[in-house]
Amino acid sequence: MRRLQAVLYRNRWLFSRRIVQLLIIAAFAVELAAGGYFAQGNLSSSVWFGIGLTDPYIWLQSLFAGAPLGKAALIGVVIVAVFYLLLGGRIYCSWVCPINLVTDLSYWLRQKLNIKSNYTLSKNLRVAILVLSLLLSLLSGTLAWETINPITLFQRELMWGSVAGATVLASIFLFDIFVTRRGWCSHICPVGAFYSELGRVGRLRVKATQAGACHGCAECIKVCPEPHVLAPVVSKKATYVTHGDCTRCGACLDQCSTGALAMNLSFKKTSAFKGIPVVSSD
Amino acid sequence: MADKTFVAAEIAEPERRKVFRKIFRQLGAATVITMFGKAVLDSRPARAASVLRPPGALPEPEFNAACIRCGLCVEACPYDILHLASWSDPAPTGTPYFVGRRDPCRMCPDIPCARACPTGALSPLLTDIKKADMGVAVLVGHETCLNYKGLTCSICVRVCPIIGEAISLKSIKNERGVLQIPTVDSSKCTGCGTCEKHCVLSEAAIRVLPRELGLGVEGAQSVGRW
Ligand code: SF4
Ligand code: SF4
Numbered sequence: 001m002r003r004l005q006a007v008l009y010r011n012r013w014l015f016s017r018r019i020v021q022l023l024i025i026a027a028f029a030v031e032l033a034a035g036g037y038f039a040q041g042n043l044s045s046s047v048w049f050g051i052g053l054t055d056p057y058i059w060l061q062s063l064f065a066g067a068p069l070g071k072a073a074l075i076g077v078v079i080v081a082v083f084y085l086l087l088g089g090r091i092y093c094s095w096v097c098p099i100n101l102v103t104d105l106s107y108w109l110r111q112k113l114n115i116k117s118n119y120t121l122s123k124n125l126r127v128a129i130l131v132l133s134l135l136l137s138l139l140s141g142t143l144a145w146e147t148i149n150p151i152t153l154f155q156r157e158l159m160w161g162s163v164a165g166a167t168v169l170a171s172i173f174l175f176d177i178f179v180t181r182r183g184w185c186s187h188i189c190p191v192g193a194f195y196s197e198l199g200r201v202g203r204l205r206v207k208a209t210q211a212g213a214c215h216g217c218a219e220c221i222k223v224c225p226e227p228h229v230l231a232p233v234v235s236k237k238a239t240y241v242t243h244g245d246c247t248r249c250g251a252c253l254d255q256c257s258t259g260a261l262a263m264n265l266s267f268k269k270t271s272a273f274k275g276i277p278v279v280s281s282d
Numbered sequence: 283m284a285d286k287t288f289v290a291a292e293i294a295e296p297e298r299r300k301v302f303r304k305i306f307r308q309l310g311a312a313t314v315i316t317m318f319g320k321a322v323l324d325s326r327p328a329r330a331a332s333v334l335r336p337p338g339a340l341p342e343p344e345f346n347a348a349c350i351r352c353g354l355c356v357e358a359c360p361y362d363i364l365h366l367a368s369w370s371d372p373a374p375t376g377t378p379y380f381v382g383r384r385d386p387c388r389m390c391p392d393i394p395c396a397r398a399c400p401t402g403a404l405s406p407l408l409t410d411i412k413k414a415d416m417g418v419a420v421l422v423g424h425e426t427c428l429n430y431k432g433l434t435c436s437i438c439v440r441v442c443p444i445i446g447e448a449i450s451l452k453s454i455k456n457e458r459g460v461l462q463i464p465t466v467d468s469s470k471c472t473g474c475g476t477c478e479k480h481c482v483l484s485e486a487a488i489r490v491l492p493r494e495l496g497l498g499v500e501g502a503q504s505v506g507r508w
């Protein structure tokens with residue numbers, strides 16, 4: 001019993017995330033007894049209990065492709081954008097995106113199999129792809145990234161059992177295992193890049209609880225999908241993870257054995273606009 | 283031993299390795315970008331649709347830009363006729379379409395599909411389903427259609443939801459006698475696909491096509507202007 005509790009505790013963020021992710025998939029996929037689904041549509045645009053939500057990045061592509069703006073979609077875009085803007089954009093990646101299940105599995109296998117190969121890709125690659133996708137939308141008059149976006153592909157095709165969807169997922173899976181650590185999500189996916197930019201000022205942040213609790217073991221950095229965001233905190237140059245790349249996955253909190261880290265929602269106007277605060281040395 | 287010298291050579295020339303690495307990386311990036319770009323430019327929307335769109339769909343290029351591939355129309359359709367195109371389908375990935383011969387549009391008076399569309403890709407301005415323009419029926423099989431053979435099949439006419447307006451029998455006379463020919467009024471036909479669905483032949487003699495494909499487009503081909 002104790003053991004179980006300990007396991008649960010050490011994976012509290014991981015398990016919460018999995019539950020949320022699976023619930024979201026189920027909301028779209030599991031038919032209700034009364035007919036219909038909890039959520040209609042897919043992650044491009046969906047309707048939850050009568051409220052429409054639309055992905056701002058996909059909407060932006062549509063805008064670049066030259067579309068008139070739909071009223072319903074516009075409201076949905078604002079709701080979603082404000083949510084991620086306030087909390088932190090890449091919450092989408094850790095808590096909503098179904099591809100995260102695949103890439104996390106890849107990462108886990110990579111650890112288990114002790115695969116070291118790591119083809120370095122620039123973090124700017126995904127930003128380049130983001131810009132490119134908007135540019136191509138403009139040039140071609142179609143939603144460029146949506147021709148291959150594995151997120152909506154997953155929902156459209158895999159749920160309905162298609163081979164095309166499975167192929168794409170399999171290639172991402174293998175790429176992340178054998179080629180680059182956290183290859184897809186941290187280097188290629190423009191959706192993640194978009195949400196990272198959107199969530200620069202997000203207020204749900206990882207915080208160093210009190211000076212002194214952190215031993216500087218850097219275990220959190222090892223498990224973080226975006227290790228660079230934690231560096232300032234571990235090296236005690238900052239109390240908050242302020243980088244937009246942080247996915248709020250909580251892996252660092254699960255990993256930290258001293259309770260030096262916490263996830264914090266603070267709307268106090270402390271740091272984000274004044275640069276990184278420095279922990280006073282006592 | 284050979285291995286050792288090889289390793290030594292590698293270490294001795296870190297610069298060369300770096301350069302190679304850089305070249306490979308750039309080549310890789312260039313390949314990916316080219317493939318992606320080409321795929322997108324290839325999927326550039328045609329002037330005309332090659333598939334039947336749900337009622338109220340904007341003209342193809344605008345539709346392709348406006349539709350965000352959400353599938354809300356698909357789920358709203360009570361008869362489940364719509365599908366989001368996958369890679370192997372003739373429409374841009376993720377866009378909704380239907381195949382008349384498989385499952386025609388039942389022309390719901392309240393047009394739930396268009397009402398569900400959040401972007402206006404299916405126009406909210408369409409309120410009368412009889413004004414929908416998903417395509418147009420064309421009797422293509424002048425040698426196979428049973429009515430052309432002098433029989434009275436006329437199934438396509440009888441199943442039409444706007445019978446008598448969109449399609450009706452017109453008699454023509456030829457050496458076989460008087461024939462009752464199913465004749466489409468292209469200004470009334472909504473392109474729902476019901477006639478094609480019910481044509482008794484194993485491949486339909488009457489086809490519902492996107493308007494530009496079914497009727498052609500006026501104007502001269504460039505060859506004609508030399
Ligand atoms: S980076 Fe892209 S694929 Fe990865 S979790 Fe975020 S949105 Fe999903
Ligand atoms: S800093 Fe923590 S919450 Fe943020 S991405 Fe890294 S491990 Fe996840």
Ligand code: SF4
Binds near residue numbers: 358359386387388393
């Ligand atoms: S009009 Fe009715 S049957 Fe036709 S596509 Fe729309 S919802 Fe489906």
Ligand code: SF4
Binds near residue numbers: 348354355378399401
């Ligand atoms: S509801 Fe509208 S935007 Fe969504 S797939 Fe259908 S046509 Fe496209």
Ligand code: SF4
Binds near residue numbers: 427483
């Ligand atoms: S149903 Fe087919 S065979 Fe019969 S009249 Fe119509 S087109 Fe001809």
